[in-house]
Amino acid sequence: MKIYLPLDSAAVALGADEIAESLMFQAKARGVNLTLVRNGSHGMVWLEPMAEIVTDAGRMAFGPLTLSDVPALFGDLASHPKALGKTEDLPWLKAQTRLTFARVGVIDPLSLDDYKAHGGLAGLTLALGMDKAGIVAEVTNSGLRGRGGAGFPTGIKWKTVSEAVADRKYIVCNADEGDSATFADRMLMEGDPFTLIEGMIIAGLATGATKGFVYIRSEYPIAIEVMQKAVKIATDAGVLGASVLGSANAFNIEIRVGAGAYVCGEETSLLNSLEGKRGVVRAKPPLPALQGFMAKPTVVNNVISLASVPVIFEKGAAFYKDFGLGRSRGTIPLQIAGNVKHGGLFEIAFGLTLGEIVDKIAGGSASGRPVKAVQVGGPLGAYFPRALFDTPFGYEEFAGKDGLIGHAGLTVFDDSADMLKQARFAMEFCAIESCGKCTPCRIGAVRGVETVDRIAKGDASAIPLLTDLCNTMKSGSLCALGGFTPYPVMSALTHFPDDFAPMKEAAE
Numbered sequence: 001m002k003i004y005l006p007l008d009s010a011a012v013a014l015g016a017d018e019i020a021e022s023l024m025f026q027a028k029a030r031g032v033n034l035t036l037v038r039n040g041s042h043g044m045v046w047l048e049p050m051a052e053i054v055t056d057a058g059r060m061a062f063g064p065l066t067l068s069d070v071p072a073l074f075g076d077l078a079s080h081p082k083a084l085g086k087t088e089d090l091p092w093l094k095a096q097t098r099l100t101f102a103r104v105g106v107i108d109p110l111s112l113d114d115y116k117a118h119g120g121l122a123g124l125t126l127a128l129g130m131d132k133a134g135i136v137a138e139v140t141n142s143g144l145r146g147r148g149g150a151g152f153p154t155g156i157k158w159k160t161v162s163e164a165v166a167d168r169k170y171i172v173c174n175a176d177e178g179d180s181a182t183f184a185d186r187m188l189m190e191g192d193p194f195t196l197i198e199g200m201i202i203a204g205l206a207t208g209a210t211k212g213f214v215y216i217r218s219e220y221p222i223a224i225e226v227m228q229k230a231v232k233i234a235t236d237a238g239v240l241g242a243s244v245l246g247s248a249n250a251f252n253i254e255i256r257v258g259a260g261a262y263v264c265g266e267e268t269s270l271l272n273s274l275e276g277k278r279g280v281v282r283a284k285p286p287l288p289a290l291q292g293f294m295a296k297p298t299v300v301n302n303v304i305s306l307a308s309v310p311v312i313f314e315k316g317a318a319f320y321k322d323f324g325l326g327r328s329r330g331t332i333p334l335q336i337a338g339n340v341k342h343g344g345l346f347e348i349a350f351g352l353t354l355g356e357i358v359d360k361i362a363g364g365s366a367s368g369r370p371v372k373a374v375q376v377g378g379p380l381g382a383y384f385p386r387a388l389f390d391t392p393f394g395y396e397e398f399a400g401k402d403g404l405i406g407h408a409g410l411t412v413f414d415d416s417a418d419m420l421k422q423a424r425f426a427m428e429f430c431a432i433e434s435c436g437k438c439t440p441c442r443i444g445a446v447r448g449v450e451t452v453d454r455i456a457k458g459d460a461s462a463i464p465l466l467t468d469l470c471n472t473m474k475s476g477s478l479c480a481l482g483g484f485t486p487y488p489v490m491s492a493l494t495h496f497p498d499d500f501a502p503m504k505e506a507a508e
Contacts, residue, residue, distance in 0.1 A: 001027065001034045003073075004052040004059065006105070008041035008190050009222050010183070014064065016049040022070040023051075030074055040191015042105035043345030044092050052087050053077060061087040092342065095361070097323065099315075099331050100308045101347045104191035110229055112237055115194045121239070123313030127202045128247050132162050135206040139309065142317035143329030147184075148174055148265075148302030149377070149406040149480065151328075151395040154309075157299060160289040161207040164297035169209035171200050172274065172293060172300045175216040175223070176258050176265045179378025181337035181409030185303035187345055189216070189223040192307070193230035194239075197253060199306035201244055202313065203299055204251040212253040213293070215270055218260050228255050262433040266479040267300040269435060280435040281479040302407070304333060323349035328394035336362045338375075338411035355389030358412060369414035373496070375422075377406025379429050380484035382491035383419060402491065404484065419496035424452040426488040430481055441482025444473045448489065455500060466493070 005011075005020055020036060027034035041048060050063030053073065060077060061084040062069070072080050084090060098104075107114040115121070127135050140155025161169055173196065177185040189196060200212045216224050231253050234240045242250045261279045263269045268282035271293050292298025308330065312320045321329045328350035334357060337343050341363035348361075358364065358371055365371050373383040382403040384391065391401050398405050413422075427448035434441045448469055454462035470486030477483040493500060 001032050001074075002037065002054040003034065004037045004039045004054075004105075005049065006041040006191075007038035007109070007222060007226075008048070009186060009220070010045050011041050011048040011050070012222065014045075014048045015066070018067060019049045019051065019065050019070060022067050023073070026070055026074055032074060037108045039107065040104040040109055041187060041345075042087065042090075042093060043101070043187065044090070044342070045344040046342055047084070050084075057086065059087045061085065061090060092344070092346070092361075096347050097331050097349050098347050099311045099320070099323075100195070100304060101188065101192070101333060101345070102311070103195065104187060107192065109191050109193055109226055110233060112194065112233055112239070115192075119314055120194055120310070121198060121245070123310035124198050124201055124239075124245065126313050127205050128245060128249065130205075132206055132208065135202065136162055138313060138317045139206065142312045142320040143324070143327070144305065144308055144312065144320070145328070145395065146302055147304035147308070147332070147407070149179075149404070151405065154301065154305055157289055157301070158203065158206050160287075161209070161297045161299050164290055166297050168211070168294075168296045169207055170293045170296060170298045171203045171207070171209045171212040171306075172267075172271070172298055173200060173212065173214040173303060173306055174265065174267060174270055174300055175214055175220075175303050176270060177217060177220075177303070177407070178262045178265045179380075179407050179409050181375075181411040182335050182378060182407045183337075183409075184333040184335050184345055184407070186220050186223050188303055188307050189220070190226050193227050194234065195307045195310055196227075196303055197230060197234050197240065199309035200253060201240070201251045202309050203301065203306060205249060207297070207299055209299065210250045210252065212251065213256050213274060214253060215256050215258055215264075215274055217258045224255065224257055231255060261435070263435040263479065263481055266481065269479070270300070271298070278435075281437045283478060325349075325351040325392060325394050326396055328396070332393065332405075332408050334361070334393075335407070335409045336412070337409065339365045339367055339414045339417075340412040341366050350392075350394045352393050353389060354384060354391050354393060355386070357393065357410065358389065362410075362412065365412060365414040367414050367416070369416060371412055372415040372417055373413045373419065375411045375413070375488060376409070377404040377484075377487075378409050379426060380404075380480060380487060381406055381409075382487040383413075383422065383495060384491070385495040387495070402487065404487065419492040419499040420452070420456055423489045423492035424449060424456070426485055426492075427452055430485040434481060435479075438476065438478045438482060440473045440476035441478070441485075444469055444477075444482065445485060448473075448485070452489070463493075
């Protein structure tokens with residue numbers, strides 16, 4: 001008997017480890033030879049913990065499981081109260097275009113043989129037969145842009161590092177996933193770590209780098225453990241090391257753990273932390289692509305950016321670029337959270353409207369009340385009202401509405417949410433997490449909290465002060481923390497004026 005049960009952090013938080021212990025206990029008590037594979041999650045968080053039993057008809061899903069549901073898994077499966085049918089037929093999965101996450105939830109994350117059997121290392125094998133310029137051109141032609149927030153063309157960054165002259169170069173994977181409603185990096189590392197490793201090696205081939213670092217936030221203990229084990233397995237198998245897959249190319253990866261500062265999600269703060277320094281923002285120029293880690297040319301890419309590279313080489317740049325709209329090419333892992341019926345990860349091509357994502361994919365609010373707003377892009381993203389739900393999910397399309405996609409995390413709010421309080425939270429968050437490097441962020445956020453409090457108490461004169469303050473933070477902050485904090489504040493004020501009613505009453 002073979003059962004798949006996620007080791008994913010969300011599943012574990014919902015009791016997956018206890019379910020695993022019960023499965024082993026029940027199997028032993030019945031004399032059943034059970035193979036229990038701890039896989040990644042398919043991303044349907046509302047169904048976790050979700051077990052899959054391998055049958056002649058395919059993998060059958062059961063969830064969300066409680067301890068009382070376990071004994072029946074050893075009986076008549078068709079009559080099990082938590083039976084969901086074949087995993088591959090579940091509507092949430094069938095509606096997706098899974099490229100980057102194609103193996104997550106399907107394979108044993110730490111089985112290199114399983115990884116190869118599902119297309120793993122095919123992209124790397126092709127890349128090993130190309131020169132640096134050819135590899136960079138393939139990534140550039142795919143239209144891949146940074147999935148960590150900025151949306152900068154990946155090929156251009158790689159080209160800059162590739163053409164830089166230096167005795168050493170580095171690939172740094174930014175896995176310091178700190179935005180609200182973001183968990184794609186974690187899910188990928190926990191469910192398919194070799195994809196990230198393969199993408200980093202290809203980046204090394206493209207740029208001449210022989211050393212890579214994965215900087216993971218300390219709040220991800222399972223991801224850290226899985227990545228450490230995966231690096232060792234890959235090294236022992238000759239995928240990493242002095243001779244990548246028997247070639248003349250060397251590449252090694254080291255896992256580093258952050259100390260918990262939100263600002264270290266910004267690339268230059270991350271590099272300082274990686275060097276053992278205080279995690280504060282560096283002024284630019286010089287750019288990290290020219291003077292990054294230890295002042296050497298460095299590629300700093302997000303987990304999903306690097307993990308998308310293997311499929312680009314396996315399937316071809318034209319195949320990948322065929323998905324999406326405008327300058328937003330390929331697929332994007334939507335991370336849906338907040339007051340929502342169906343929260344989780346949904347990979348799809350760019351181009352769906354925000355309304356389609358919230359109403360059709362997410363199923364509306366969990367409370368059953370009307371959806372009032374969606375914050376896209378983490379705590380620094382703008383709040384979009386239903387009037388903007390026709391906005392296509394794309395970088396330029398969201399920027400045109402004074403928003404940002406960021407890491408593609410969506411937090412849903414129903415009509416009971418107080419947007420003035422949400423605006424205050426954004427300013428307070430910035431005040432707490434600021435590294436203190438620049439005055440607009442360090443001082444502006446503190447003054448911002450005070451100004452929002454004045455508005456809440458009915459001080460109409462504070463509105464223009466808040467506007468001026470936000471404009472100053474936008475133009476004067478050195479990193480995204482201070483520069484984008486005005487987005488949620490001003491969008492709350494602009495789109496939800498009724499929530500600022502105390503100010504209006506005072507004005508009258």
